[in-house]
Amino acid sequence: MTTPTRFQILVCDGPSCGLCLDSEALLEHIHARVAASAQLEGRVHAINLTCFGRCDDGPNMLVRAVGEDEDPELEPDLDALVAVRGLYLGMDKARVDRVLDEHCETGQPIEDWVDVY
Numbered sequence: 001m002t003t004p005t006r007f008q009i010l011v012c013d014g015p016s017c018g019l020c021l022d023s024e025a026l027l028e029h030i031h032a033r034v035a036a037s038a039q040l041e042g043r044v045h046a047i048n049l050t051c052f053g054r055c056d057d058g059p060n061m062l063v064r065a066v067g068e069d070e071d072p073e074l075e076p077d078l079d080a081l082v083a084v085r086g087l088y089l090g091m092d093k094a095r096v097d098r099v100l101d102e103h104c105e106t107g108q109p110i111e112d113w114v115d116v117y
């Protein structure tokens with residue numbers, strides 16, 4: 001299997017995850033980790049998405065491969081997320097680190113943690 005070369009990470013920032021659970025801190029952590037890694041920089045792009053509809057499990061994020069013709073800095077059409085196996089629930093910085101080190105390195109979701117959007 002070919003490892004996807006680029007990933008987009010969507011971190012929800014709706015009222016529940018954003019205001020109550022400080023998902024912005026996770027986004028800043030991802031940006032810092034990516035900027036500090038030659039393996040990740042330029043391949044992994046993290047932006048906000050309003051809500052995955054799983055607020056009770058938050059804060060959440062979704063990892064998806066992006067095509068060469070896609071701008072990973074733009075919020076995708078929600079249809080592009082249907083059936084994507086890359087939704088991670090209940091994230092903290094340690095869990096984010098593992099997703100960056102495993103999913104974003106190998107292209108393979110962490111089976112014990114991942115859910116479908």
Ligand code: FES
Pocket residue numbers: 012013014015016017018050051052053054055056058059060
């Ligand atoms: S704001 Fe995170 S799932 Fe709704």
